[in-house]
Amino acid sequence: MTSTPPAVVVDGLHKSYGDVVAVDDLSFEIHRGETFALLGPNGAGKSTTIEILEGYRRRTGGAVSVLGTDPGTGGLDWRARLGIVLQDLPEGGVHTVREQLTQAARYYPRPRGVDEVIAAVGLESKADTRIGKLSGGQRRRVDVALGVIGRPELLFLDEPTTGFDPQARHEFWRLVRSLAEEGTTILLTTHYLDEAEQLADRVGVIIGGRLADIGRVEEIGGATSRVPVVRWREDDGELRTRRTGAPAALVAELVGRFDGEPHELTVTRPTLEDVYLDLVATALPAATSSLAAAATEVAR
Numbered sequence: 001m002t003s004t005p006p007a008v009v010v011d012g013l014h015k016s017y018g019d020v021v022a023v024d025d026l027s028f029e030i031h032r033g034e035t036f037a038l039l040g041p042n043g044a045g046k047s048t049t050i051e052i053l054e055g056y057r058r059r060t061g062g063a064v065s066v067l068g069t070d071p072g073t074g075g076l077d078w079r080a081r082l083g084i085v086l087q088d089l090p091e092g093g094v095h096t097v098r099e100q101l102t103q104a105a106r107y108y109p110r111p112r113g114v115d116e117v118i119a120a121v122g123l124e125s126k127a128d129t130r131i132g133k134l135s136g137g138q139r140r141r142v143d144v145a146l147g148v149i150g151r152p153e154l155l156f157l158d159e160p161t162t163g164f165d166p167q168a169r170h171e172f173w174r175l176v177r178s179l180a181e182e183g184t185t186i187l188l189t190t191h192y193l194d195e196a197e198q199l200a201d202r203v204g205v206i207i208g209g210r211l212a213d214i215g216r217v218e219e220i221g222g223a224t225s226r227v228p229v230v231r232w233r234e235d236d237g238e239l240r241t242r243r244t245g246a247p248a249a250l251v252a253e254l255v256g257r258f259d260g261e262p263h264e265l266t267v268t269r270p271t272l273e274d275v276y277l278d279l280v281a282t283a284l285p286a287a288t289s290s291l292a293a294a295a296t297e298v299a300r
């Protein structure tokens with residue numbers, strides 16, 4: 001049996017901007033056909049990593065392979081296999097949505113149909129509107145349309161739904177799922193943890209330029225992180241919280257003790273967001289103190 005080589009291999013990646021270490025010994029792989037979300041607080045090194053993978057930034061150490069090619073040397077053929085939705089794109093000028101997409105499609109050997117892509121991002125009613133006249137969220141949809149028009153094998157989505165209204169986010173998620181079903185490999189960064197939970201097969205959490213955790217969404221934070229939490233209020237007014245793998249047994253015990261419905265009873269299972277916030281809170285004091293030490297070192 002032959003196994004397909006990964007779409008992305010990052011091995012001991014390092015990037016510094018002068019004295020600032022943005023990415024420090026980062027290693028991970030993204031399998032073909034996988035949707036992988038890179039998560040982390042502001043300044044963690046996500047965009048730097050993505051821009052290195054896209055060939056827009058030079059690394060200062062380590063090895064990287066994207067669709068079998070070193071992004072530092074990838075040519076136009078390689079680039080045509082990628083779809084890129086950057087964080088900040090320039091303001092769209094005088095062209096209409098349809099004109100801009102028709103122009104972009106010419107750069108690719110096997111583009112999708114322009115009208116098909118316009119429909120997929122929900123811009124049918126704006127197809128003949130100048131991009132400069134669209135709202136922020138609508139412009140973002142044009143960015144996404146430009147990212148997928150070339151039928152990419154690997155799609156980079158850097159905070160794609162910033163500025164979307166809730167309905168547009170849900171439509172966008174449907175679009176990403178349909179791209180994934182067609183076999184597109186997707187690398188996503190987002191600050192919306194529910195977005196990662198909805199879309200990602202696996203998640204990598206970067207904190208202070210280092211990989212803090214990696215795995216399937218339900219594996220992040222370790223085996224005990226998703227243990228359900230039972231909350232109720234005692235007769236003396238105290239709010240009680242207990243984590244237990246057997247919440248039904250605890251609720252039954254409470255029902256017996258209260259001789260009926262326990263006050264303000266809730267049973268919740270921690271979400272990816274809860275687990276992520278715990279991870280960041282645990283890791284950040286260490287990262288912050290090492291940054292502070294580095295700053296003191298620089299100041300000397």
Ligand SMILES: Nc1ncnc2c1ncn2[C@@H]1O[C@H](COP(=O)(O)OP(=O)(O)OP(=O)(O)O)[C@@H](O)[C@H]1O
Pocket residue numbers: 017020021022040041042043044045046047048049
């Ligand atoms: N061109 C640059 N010159 C100097 N430092 C930079 C440059 N770009 C990024 N950095 C620094 O590198 C670190 C990582 O930044 P990066 O933009 O990769 O983080 P991020 O995880 O994408 O953050 P965000 O979630 O805010 O987009 C930060 O400390 C940032 O200040």
